[in-house]
Amino acid sequence: MGEMKQSVLMKKGAEASLYLADWHDRKVIMKKRLPKKYRLPELDKQVKTYRTIHEPKLIHEAKKAGVPTPTIFLVDVESATIIMEYIEGKQVKKLLSKTSRSERQHICLEIGELIGKLHRYGIIHGDLTTSNMILNSEGKIFFVDFGLGEKSKELEARGVDLHLMKRALQSTHFRFAEECFSTVIEGYSKMLSSENVKNILGKIKEIEKRGRYIAEREGD
């Protein structure tokens, strides 16, 4: 991977460790997916490889859809490592519950528009939480962490994606969850036809009703 200087562990997440490093005079993030002892080694390898290849692809595509993402510099499948641009800013998770109401609405509207742009382009993020969104000093929001994403324009996939966003708001910003989610939808609605939005909202309702016995769903 070449001249990597001074790498500092920035975050040890559940899935990956993120290092902040200097690389060819650039500040970069090195995201390394760690092996999981609980998984069979072959399954572990499959999962890590898939995500390491997949994530940079989607990050790249998202840019084309008009969604700010870090630039990818290098991918090393063998060590499950991605080297990408470091985005200087704050996790939306850390500020959303603390900021003013109008700022919160502004952010949520923007998030909604960005999700709309992804979906319009056929990208599903797969892990829409406020910890995967970074607000930089210019007020631009970047999306990261596309490892669980996919290419799809299916109603189901879009519905699940937004449902995850809603759930993340409920578990992390519960005091403002409803307000935030409806603003997200407001932003989202700017990007897709009202017909589309209506269908997706219907889908979210349906998804929320699932999760119990098949017997029950089959009409009891």
Added chain:
Amino acid sequence: MELYCLGIESTADDFAVGITTFNGKILANIISAYVPMEGGIHPRKAARHHARVASRVIEESLKNAGIKPRNLSIIAFSQGPGLGPCLRTGATVARTLASYLGIPLVGVNHCVAHIEIGKLKTDVEDPVTLYVSGGNTIVSAFDSGRYRVFGETLDIALGNCLDVFAREAGLHQSVGEPFGAVVERYAAKGKRLIPLPYTVKGMDMSFSGLLTAAISLLKRGEHKLEDLCYSLQETVFSMVTEVTERALAHTEKEEVLLTGGVAANKRLQSMIRSMAEEHDAEFCVMPKEFAVDNGAMIAWTGVLAYKYGVVTPIEESVVKLKWRLEEVEVLWVK
């Protein structure tokens, strides 16, 4: 004078009654399982079973506890979530008992009860809980007054996925052996990992696509059944372990509790234990008697709620089929 609560559980295929004291001593815990002749649970048939066994199970519980009905202070019942006909049968029994004895009724959320009995029976105090059964797959943790759901299934429950596969494969259960245990038995003899869809989306997971894929491989008959069971288990358990790990990292809690019927699976236990160790978190698994749907957990949660002033007037005691864990205000946890 000791105070007693009788709890009635009837969200799905088991009718169960438990009796606890207000101090958390469990005096009785009796489960009567409805075993369908074939196929999955039929809610109305299960409900008929519940109605048939109700008075016998209640009498037996009182006998085990060594108390008389008039010694009871409150009646608790599982008000949801669950299957309509089953829930309604339990609720009717609970209402009748409470009004006959002239004592308060307390409606309890079934998922909250699984967590509370876990805290009573093991060392955990503030865990990330993985609750996996035939009807539920939920990763939760306490935050600001409620048990928040961090991850769950987007379609069918993990236990249901194993059961349906076992039925499709025509696996034979011995008496009292749950399908999940049969799959575990076969999986133990499997060696080859067959790729199956590994579907984690955010903190949620999906099992129905994977189940369909596993069944179609089964029908093609190219693989050994042992290998299919092995691959199915490895894949679904890795998925729930990953989601539990994400919740643990996110919440920074120091304990993991494994409960629900599927918690009895040794391979799942070893995966969750290994994950917890890596995070220096304590791992606790519920003993089977209290991991499956049971009445003691309902009684104990009823006591906790009642002590904080929760009572359920008859007119508000209608069952809630889709009652979510995070809708419940958990007043007794600070």
